[in-house]
Amino acid sequence: MKESYDWILKQLPYSEPFLFVEEILNISDKGIEGSYRFSPDLDIYKGHFKNKPVTPGVILTECCAQIGLVCLGIYLLGKKSELENVAIGMSSSQMDFLIPVYPGEQVRVISELVYFRFQKLKCEVKMYNENDKLVCKGVLAGMIGVANE
Template identity: 80%
Template sequence: MKESYNWIFGQLPYAEPFLFVEEILNINDKGVEGAYQFSSDADFYKGHFKNNPVTPGVILTECCAQIGLVCLGIYLLGEKTILENIGIGMSSSEMEFLLPVFPGERVKVVSELVYFRFQKLKCEVKMYNEDDKLVCKGILAGMIGVANE
């Protein structure tokens, strides 16, 4: 029986149209795998590129960060942690883009923990398309701490 990770979705600080996590396939103390399907009618496709829309690299990076950093960070903090006063922010990114992602495509993000200490989470992320081809890869880091009240 597959474990439910629905509690993580309730803690995510995102909502449509800026939520890029649909499914958590697997998660543990060493990493996370999740998936997202880009809606073919997303607003950013209207202007990127006019007659041949492609998912912008910044959106691919955001998808990797939401699945690979934020979902993993929430999991590592634990189900009983209340995140109402927690601030989450990306502190660094280094991404390499290898293939385009077109409207309507489903991607899978695989994230491996590099370290989590002193409120900083660092991960190696990879995104794959439906043909299991590597779309992009990189190193992302973020901070998790108590937000100002």
Template identity: 80%
Template sequence: MKETYDWILNKLPYSDPFLFVHEMLDINDTMVKGSYRFSPKLDFYQGHFKNDPITPGVILTECCAQIGLVCLGIYLLGQKTKLENFTIGMSSSQMEFLLPVLPGERVRVVSNLIYFRFQKLKCEVQMYNEDSKLICKGVLAGMIGVANE
């Protein structure tokens, strides 16, 4: 039976139209894998290159951060606390974009932990398309912690 990660998805501090996680594929103390399909109906496609829309790099970065940092952070913190009052914020990003993501494409994000200490989480992320071609890669960092526990 496939393990469910609904408890992580239910703790995400996002909702449509700014939720960029559809499925958690795997997670442990040092890595996370998840996926998202970019609906052609998303508003930013209306103006991001007339008649030839692609997904903005900032949105690809956000998708990598939601899966690669936030989901992993929730998993790591959730092993030690109830996560009633957690906070999250990205502190740095360094991304390289190699391929475009078109409306309707499904992407897979893989994130590997660099470190998690003093409430700072830093990960190396990669995003792949359905043909397993590398779309973008980089290093993301954020602050995540639990307030008043």
């Protein structure tokens, strides 16, 4: 039986239309793998680009960050305990975009932990399309912790 990672998804500080995580496929202390399908109905496709829509690189980066940094960070912080007030902030991103992602495509993000210390999380991320072609890759870093109220 496949393990459920719904507890992580419930902790995400995002909702539609800015949620770019559908499923966590695998996760460990060393990394994460997750997926998302870009619905053709997303508003971003109405103007990027006229009559030939593609997913903007900033949205691909956000998808990689939500899966590769935030979901992994919640796992590392929580280890299945309930977290409240998860605070996140991306501090750096270096991404290379190789091929476009079109409306309706499903992508898979694989993130490998570089380090997690003093609430700073750094990962190497790769995104693949449904044909297992590398879409983009890079290094993302951010701060993640539990905020005090």
